[in-house]
Structure formats: C-alpha cells, structure tokens
Amino acid sequence: MNELSDQDLQRYRPYLLRYALLQLRNPDLAEDVVQETLLAALEGRARFSGNSSPKTWLTGILKHKIIDAIRKKSREQPLAAGDDGGDAETVDTLFKGDGHWQQMPATWGNPAQALEDRKFWEIFELCSRLMPERTARVFMLREVMELTTEEICQELAITPTNLWVILHRARLSLRECLEIKWFGGAKR
Amino acid sequence: MLLSQAQERPLGRAERWSVQVHLFLCNGCRNFRTQLEFLRAAVRRYRDGGEAR
Numbered sequence: 001m002n003e004l005s006d007q008d009l010q011r012y013r014p015y016l017l018r019y020a021l022l023q024l025r026n027p028d029l030a031e032d033v034v035q036e037t038l039l040a041a042l043e044g045r046a047r048f049s050g051n052s053s054p055k056t057w058l059t060g061i062l063k064h065k066i067i068d069a070i071r072k073k074s075r076e077q078p079l080a081a082g083d084d085g086g087d088a089e090t091v092d093t094l095f096k097g098d099g100h101w102q103q104m105p106a107t108w109g110n111p112a113q114a115l116e117d118r119k120f121w122e123i124f125e126l127c128s129r130l131m132p133e134r135t136a137r138v139f140m141l142r143e144v145m146e147l148t149t150e151e152i153c154q155e156l157a158i159t160p161t162n163l164w165v166i167l168h169r170a171r172l173s174l175r176e177c178l179e180i181k182w183f184g185g186a187k188r
Numbered sequence: 189m190l191l192s193q194a195q196e197r198p199l200g201r202a203e204r205w206s207v208q209v210h211l212f213l214c215n216g217c218r219n220f221r222t223q224l225e226f227l228r229a230a231v232r233r234y235r236d237g238g239e240a241r
Contacts, residue, residue: 015237022235104216111226115233124230143231149196168192175223
C-alpha cells in the first residue's frame with residue numbers, strides 16, 4: 001500500500017487554508033488549524049486506507065480541527081441569541097411593517113454566468129467579509145461545512161429558531177450586497 | 189423567511205401551500221428563491237476552489 005508522502009500532503013495546503021479561512025475568518029487561526037491537520041495526517045497516514053481521495057480524507061480531519069477551534073472560541077465568546085453585531089437593525093430596514101419586502105428583489109437574469117467572472121469573485125469575497133463575524137461563522141458552518149441544523153445548534157448552544165433567524169439574516173445581507181455591487185441595475 | 193428555512197428543513201404541507209401561493213403572486217419572492225439557490229451554489233464553488241482565475 002502506498003503511503004502518502006509529506007509532499008503529497010503539502011499539495012493540499014492551499015485548498016485546506018482557503019477552506020479554513022472561509023470558516024474561521026482569522027488568518028492566524030486558519031494557519032494553526034491547517035498545520036494541525038497536516039501534522040495529524042502525517043502521523044496518521046499509515047491509517048489512510050485509500051478508500052476515499054486524500055482530499056476528502058484531509059478535509060475530514062480539517063473539519064474536526066475547525067470544530068474544535070470554534071468550540072474553543074465559543075467558550076471564550078458565547079454566541080448569544082440576538083447578538084449578531086447590529087445586523088438586526090440593518091436587515092429590518094429591508095422590510096415593511098407587514099413583513100414583506102421594502103424593495104422587491106430584482107431578477108438577476110442568468111446569475112450562473114457571474115461564476116465565470118474573476119471580478120465577480122472579488123466582489124463575492126468582499127460581500128462575505130462584510131458579514132458580522134458571528135453571523136458569518138454560523139452561515140459558514142451551514143454552507144461550507146454543511147453541518148445539519150441539529151449539529152450547529154448543539155455546537156453553539158442555540159435553538160433552531162435562533163439558527164434560522166441568523167441564517168436568514170446572513171443570506172439577506174449577502175444577497176443585498178451582491179445585488180448592489182454586482183447584479184444592480186437589473187430589471188425588476 | 190420560510191423560503192430561507194426551506195433550505196434547512198422540509199416544510200410542512202400547509203407551509204408549502206402558503207409558499208406556493210405566495211410565489212405565484214410575488215415576482216420579488218420568486219427572484220429571492222432563485223437567488224438563495226445561487227448563493228448556496230456560489231459559496232460551495234468558492235469553497236471548492238472552482239472560481240475562474
């Protein structure tokens with residue numbers, strides 16, 4: 001059985017770093033977590049059976065390290081239910097009293113095309129970073145690490161309703177930002 | 189709000205009905221639903237490093 005070499009593993013470093021950065025939003029923390037992952041992979045590589053791809057295997061280790069880091073951070077800075085950094089007021093202005101849109105979301109035409117444009121991705125990164133840290137953390141747990149509602153609620157000690165409100169706000173802010181900075185001027 | 193929740197959990201029959209009726213009438217909300225799906229796809233593609241260089 002071929003054992004993975006150190007070089008093999010290092011090849012995945014940029015991918016792992018990007019993944020960790022997306023989730024943790026802190027370059028130093030992301031760096032630490034990736035280092036720990038590669039170290040764990042190196043130490044455990046005899047156990048890698050080759051049933052999945054190295055990337056999948058490494059991502060699995062990384063996810064655990066990321067959750068550990070988030071858990072540790074949550075203990076130091078608990079995520080309170082309504083505490084999303086002022087997001088609430090901003091988002092509430094998007095809706096009228098009856099709960100419906102203040103300004104209707106416009107059509108974005110064929111948004112899939114945007115995914116091929118490098119400039120779109122720059123804007124996308126910008127908009128992601130605009131999200132308050134705690135909102136982003138939750139949003140990324142759901143969308144990047146694809147944890148279930150139950151898993152996230154357990155990790156962060158929040159209720160499903162809290163979770164859905166936070167996710168909803170995250171999506172609204174991302175959507176709004178992209179509409180303003182990229183898809184703006186589209187027909188209603 | 190229900191459209192957003194639908195990304196997390198299956199909606200009950202009454203909820204689905206109320207969403208369907210509303211979407212029939214509301215252009216903005218139809219756009220929103222399409223946009224939610226796009227956001228999800230974009231985040232995952234970004235995560236997997238599939239963006240254009």
